[in-house]
Every structure is written in C-alpha cells, then in structure tokens.
Amino acid sequence: MQNRKLKNSELERISPSEFKEADKTPLIIILDNIRSLNNIGSVFRTADAFLTKKIYLCGITAQPPHKDIQKTALGATDSVEWEYAENTMDVISKLQDEGVFVASIEQAELSVSLEDFSLQRAMTYAVVFGNEVKGVQQEVVSASDAVIEIPQYGTKHSLNISVSVGVVVWDFFSKLKK
Numbered sequence: 001m002q003n004r005k006l007k008n009s010e011l012e013r014i015s016p017s018e019f020k021e022a023d024k025t026p027l028i029i030i031l032d033n034i035r036s037l038n039n040i041g042s043v044f045r046t047a048d049a050f051l052t053k054k055i056y057l058c059g060i061t062a063q064p065p066h067k068d069i070q071k072t073a074l075g076a077t078d079s080v081e082w083e084y085a086e087n088t089m090d091v092i093s094k095l096q097d098e099g100v101f102v103a104s105i106e107q108a109e110l111s112v113s114l115e116d117f118s119l120q121r122a123m124t125y126a127v128v129f130g131n132e133v134k135g136v137q138q139e140v141v142s143a144s145d146a147v148i149e150i151p152q153y154g155t156k157h158s159l160n161i162s163v164s165v166g167v168v169v170w171d172f173f174s175k176l177k178k
Contacts, residue, residue: 019079024053027172028100028126032088032136033059034161039132041072042162048076050173053124055080058088088128092143095126104128104136104144105168107157111149114168119175127168129161 014022029047034040040062047055057063063084064070064077085091092102101123119125128144130136135158141147150159150167159167 016075016079019048019051020081022051025051025173025176026124027052027169027176028054028056028095028124029165029169030056030088030091030102030126030128031058031061031161032128032140033131033134034061034129035132036161037062037066037068038072039160039162041069041074041076043129043165044069044073044076044080044082046162046166046169047080050169052080052169055082056088056091056126057082057084058091059086088137088140089143092126092128092140096143096145100124100126101146102126102128102144103146103148104130104141105150105164106130106136106141106147107149108141108147111147114148114150114171117146117148117171119172121176125172127172129165129168132161 027050029043029052031040031043040057043055062069064073064082069077095102103125105127127148128136128140148168150164152159
C-alpha cells in the first residue's frame with residue numbers, strides 16, 4: 001500500500017515529562033481575553049506541537065482544567081507550561097523587563113507583514129493574540145515592541161484565533177529552526 005497512514009504508536013512522540021525537559025522554541029504565547037474554550041484548547045495543542053516555551057492566559061481567558069479546553073487540547077495542558085494573569089499589561093511589562101521581544105498579532109497602522117518579519121535566534125519572543133471580536137487591547141498593542149499582521153487576500157477581515165496561532169507559531173518555528 002502506497003502512503004500508508006501511520007498509527008499513533010508509530011509517530012514516536014515524546015511523553016509529557018520528556019516535553020517538560022526538552023529544549024523549547026524561544027516563543028511565548030499570550031492569550032488576551034479569549035472567550036472560546038475550544039480555541040484555548042487548540043492553542044495548547046499548537047504550543048505542544050512546536051515545543052513552545054509557555055502560554056499566558058490573561059483576563060477572561062479560561063484556565064485548565066475544563067472539559068471544553070481538554071476536548072481540543074487532548075492532554076496538551078499537561079505538557080505545555082502555562083500561567084494565568086489577570087492583567088495582560090502586567091505580563092507584557094514583566095516579559096519586556098526580562099528582555100523578551102513582544103509582538104501583538106493585529107491589524108494596525110505600521111504593522112509588519114508576518115512574511116517580512118525577521119527573527120533573531122538569540123532572542124525570546126512573545127506573541128499576543130486577542131479576543132475573538134475585539135482583538136488585542138489597544139493598550140497592549142501600543143506597548144508592544146512590534147505589531148505583526150497575517151496577510152490575508154480574501155473578503156474576510158480576520159482569521160479564527162486558533163488558526164492565527166497556528167499560522168504565526170509555525171512561521172516563527174520555521175524561521176527559528178533555519
């Protein structure tokens with residue numbers, strides 16, 4: 001049989017404990033007031049897939065354990081490090097004080113297209129994704145070191161948050177691994 005699909009047991013994935021010890025991609029995800037529990041779970045799975053360093057769940061963003069997060073995370077809440085913070089700005093300030101480059105993923109004046117955004121290997125990055133309706137808070141956008149926009153060519157104005165995370169994390173992962 002040509003191109004036989006692999007069984008999960010053949011994929012040789014690491015265990016949650018091995019994940020915790022593995023070298024991480026120098027990338028942090030910040031979720032700014034995400035409403036959908038399914039979106040939150042999907043972000044955990046994406047973070048797991050690309051060895052993301054950490055997720056910050058901010059504001060109204062729900063926290064594990066929750067059955068609707070678990071439904072889409074499929075156990076990734078056990079592998080990916082995460083932390084809750086009531087105020088997104090506190091997280092941004094703390095990370096910037098630690099030398100982390102913070103970028104909001106948003107459509108804004110002077111934004112840089114994701115395809116044109118260059119990364120430095122020695123730097124840790126944090127990417128902020130906003131509410132499904134209102135996006136990233138303006139205060140957070142203004143405090144960010146950069147604003148990155150995902151290029152879109154159709155009629156719609158935005159992508160689903162979990163899709164946006166997948167696109168951006170894959171792009172950063174690919175650029176950092178080159």
